[in-house]
Amino acid sequence: MTVKHATFTLERTYPVPPERVFAAWSDPAAKARWFVPDGTHTLDFRVGGTETVDALGPDDTKLSVVSTYHDIVPQRRIVYATTLSGGTALATVSITTVEFEADGDGTRLVLTEQGAFLDSAEQPEWREQGTGDWLDRLGEALK
Template identity: 85%
Template sequence: MTVKHATFTLERTYPVPPARVFAAWSDPDAKTRWFVPSGTHELDFRVGGRETVEAAGPDGTPLSVLSLYHDIVPDQRIVYSTTLSGGDALATVSITTVELIADGDGTRLVLTEQDTLLDDAEKPEWREQGTGDWLDRLGEELK
């Protein structure tokens, strides 16, 4: 039984105002398009709201994601916690802060995630890569 801790920060710049980035995050249909390439997705985007994803991992293991929203400042900040389970085993618990900063006509997004990774079910570099991939898909959504 092992526990690893990791923290990473990713930044992206999008050529749209913060309100557009926030809308892509808060609208269930838009978020499904860029956040969940396969699987089911439900989003209740409000403080106290939940987001769930049910999908399959690369090896076919059922994956369950549950996020709870703790702080939302429209067009500026989103703070949420997430659990990721593979099969019946809890793999990761994380807290994520997303900051949306006006940058000229665009937006600089700064995402910081703090992870507790359990029993080597997930590696820090996998988590960072996966998060970067969906931030890139968000950029495609915003075009």
């Protein structure tokens, strides 16, 4: 039984204003389009609200993601805590901060995640890659 702690930061620049990028995170239909390509998704975007994703992993293991929003500053910042379970085993617990900053006519997004990765059920590099992939899908959705 092991715990691996890791932190990563990803940055993206999108050619649309912060209001539009923030809306892609806060509107349930918009977020489902880029965040969850396969699976079910719910979003109650408010402080204290939750977001859930249920999907199948590469080996058909049921994946369950539950996030709780702790801080929301419109067009500026989102902070949430997340658990990821594979089957019945808790794989990770993390806290994520997403910051939105005007950059000319566009938006610079900075996402920082701090996680506890439990019993090798998930690896930090897998999470970083997956998070980068959905930030890239966000960019495609904003075009």
